Amino acid sequence: MRLVLIDKKSEQRNISTFIFKPEKKIKWTSGQYLIYSLPHQKNDLRGKQRFFTISSAPHQNYPSITTRIEKKPSSFKTALNKLKVGEEIFVKGPDGDFILDKKSKINIFIAGGIGITPFIAILRDLVFKKMKNEVLLLYANKNNNILFKKELDKISKKNKNIQIKYFIGSAKIDKNVLKRVIKKNIDIFISGPDPMVAKMEETVKKLGVKEENIKLDYFSGYKNI
Ligand SMILES: Cc1cc2nc3c(=O)[nH]c(=O)nc-3n(C[C@H](O)[C@H](O)[C@H](O)COP(=O)(O)OP(=O)(O)OC[C@H]3O[C@@H](n4cnc5c(N)ncnc54)[C@H](O)[C@@H]3O)c2cc1C
Known part of the structure; x- marks a missing residue:
């Protein structure tokens, strides 16, 4: 599915949150992740795909990534950091069982x-x-x-x-x-x-x-x- 970057927020010196609007509504359970593909030139050996937890909760509607951008980032993080509002990224999912068990208190x-x-x-x-x-x-x-x-x-x-x-x-x-x-x-x-x-x-x-x-x-x- 295609997502469009709608906002980028600096949380700390080297940590940012990227907020995306999906082309169709995504339903997820808090704690799950999406698999992101970001086509970019000269990708390094780590490639064009990454897993990221959805740092927003479902009631916030739009999925977000919160991630660290290091001094020498991968080509993926460099491309993500350069993404401008209105530009696109692609996802698969949501998936993952890192979610609360309703019975467990x-x-x-x-x-x-x-x-x-x-x-x-x-x-x-x-x-x-x-x-x-x-x-x-x-x-x-x-x-x-x-x-x-x-x-x-x-x-x-x-x-x-x-x-x-x-x-x-x-x-x-x-x-x-x-x-x-x-x-x-x-x-x-x-x-x-x-x-x-x-x-x-x-x-x-x-x-x-x-x-x-x-x-x-x-x-x-x-x-x-
Ligand atoms: C289920 C799941 C959920 C996840 N959720 C999150 C999340 O919410 N937030 C998050 O930040 N991450 C999350 N991750 C991890 C994420 O997928 C990336 O693996 C992580 O952010 C590192 O990204 P990166 O490989 O782009 O490296 P970077 O973050 O750019 O760099 C990490 C370190 O590796 C070095 N490095 C970078 N590229 C290379 C290279 N080509 N060769 C050698 N060294 C290199 C850097 O210099 C740095 O020291 C999650 C992973 C999984 C499996």
């Missing part, structure tokens, strides 16, 4: 840096629908420039069922932290760069969380948070 979200994107979509959705699912977000970031912090703090202040703990720099989400928060009947969602997701998965499994209660979103392509 207690959820632990673990985010590493840009891995916050599915969680911001899910939290926006919960708040909009006035759903009372219990959520504890553990959010690790390498410095104090925390993506969506203002919005997250506002959400948590207004919704007693949503708690957030930040882990900045050397403060890590480790076994001791997780041991204190893991209870029975929880679902754990982990999202971020590959090494971080793999490590967190191993830790929560060692703490006894069953495979069927763990959902993972690997943001391949990034080396760190």
Whole structure:
């Protein structure tokens, strides 16, 4: 399906949100992703296609990408960053099972840096629908420039069922932290760069969380948070 860029918003020095209008309405569940194709000249070996979580919630109508544009970006990100309002990109999907289980009332979200994107979509959705699912977000970031912090703090202040703990720099989400928060009947969602997701998965499994209660979103392509 064809989408047209309608707005681009700078979130931080190297993070932007791109908002698209689809040619036909797209129905998605918060936490899902789209597969984007962006034809461009001289593409590098990583190619012309990328997976991106839809960082907007369904009630916001238009799907958005929130992504980091590094100092030496891939040819895809260079082309995305140069896209002008009115220009097009193509998508397949939505797809993905990184979505809340309606039966589960207690959820632990673990985010590493840009891995916050599915969680911001899910939290926006919960708040909009006035759903009372219990959520504890553990959010690790390498410095104090925390993506969506203002919005997250506002959400948590207004919704007693949503708690957030930040882990900045050397403060890590480790076994001791997780041991204190893991209870029975929880679902754990982990999202971020590959090494971080793999490590967190191993830790929560060692703490006894069953495979069927763990959902993972690997943001391949990034080396760190
Ligand atoms: C289900 C799913 C959802 C995702 N959701 C998101 C999301 O919401 N937001 C998001 O940002 N990402 C998301 N990702 C990851 C996304 O698909 C990209 O893999 C990621 O953004 C990295 O993009 P990039 O490869 O264009 O590299 P860049 O972001 O441009 O660069 C990342 C690093 O790789 C280096 N690099 C870039 N190109 C090359 C190259 N050709 N050769 C060697 N090194 C290179 C850069 O210098 C930099 O250090 C998701 C992935 C999946 C599977």
